[in-house]
Each structure stands twice: as structure tokens, then as C-alpha cells.
Amino acid sequence: xxxxxxxxxxxxxxxxxxxxxxxxxxxxxxxxxxxxxxxxxxxxxxxxxxxxxxxxxxxxxxxxxxxxxxxxxxxxxxxxxxxxxxxxxxxxxxxxxxxxxxxxxxxxxxxxxxxxxxxxxxxxxxxxxxxx
Numbered sequence: 001x002x003x004x005x006x007x008x009x010x011x012x013x014x015x016x017x018x019x020x021x022x023x024x025x026x027x028x029x030x031x032x033x034x035x036x037x038x039x040x041x042x043x044x045x046x047x048x049x050x051x052x053x054x055x056x057x058x059x060x061x062x063x064x065x066x067x068x069x070x071x072x073x074x075x076x077x078x079x080x081x082x083x084x085x086x087x088x089x090x091x092x093x094x095x096x097x098x099x100x101x102x103x104x105x106x107x108x109x110x111x112x113x114x115x116x117x118x119x120x121x122x123x124x125x126x127x128x129x130x131x132x
Contacts, residue, residue: 058098062100
């Protein structure tokens, strides 16, 4: 009779607590990722009665100081056309450019940006806040 094999202890690592921690971390990152806003430049959008959604190729932001941004990188009005061509060259169908303007932004700057976008063959879409 071989008693040594039956009395031998097999060490095991208890992973129940680790599974709980990993599950909580997964939930935390899922919740945080849904709350993250890709627009890092804060502007107050003008109000409108209805909201129109369009597939956005690129976002041009005009802040309250009339500074232009493509995504989150600043750009001047003179170099806007060249920078937008880089983004629009990747699109196969008719691209659209969303203009995210502050409510106190100069209308003249917004119209100049819209003219540049139309000259490049894209559709300008102005983002508005649908709530009153």
C-alpha cells in the first residue's frame, strides 16, 4: 500500500479574489470610456430646434477667441485648406466636415471656413445643441 501519494499536498493558487478585481477594473474602464468626450476643446454650441446627424470625416472647431482647431490640434485660417486636404484625401464618398463653433464665434470666420470646405468638395455641417 502506497500511503505517500495519498498524503501528498498539491498546492493551488486561489484566484477568486483576482477574478473579482479584474471584473471591477473591466467595468470601470468600460464606464470611463463611454463618458470620455473626443472634443477636448470646450465650446458652447448655438441652440437649434432640430438636430441633424451626419457622418463626420473631420471636426473643425472655432473657439470663442476665433482660434481654429482640426480635431484637437490648432491650425491657422491660411493653412486650413492644406490640412483639410490631408483628411479628405482618405475618403471615397462625399465627405462631410463638422464645424463645431462657439456661440460667440465670429460669423465671418465661420463662413470663411465653410467656403474653404466647399472649395475642397466636402459638405460643411454646423454642429448645434438641440436643447433650448
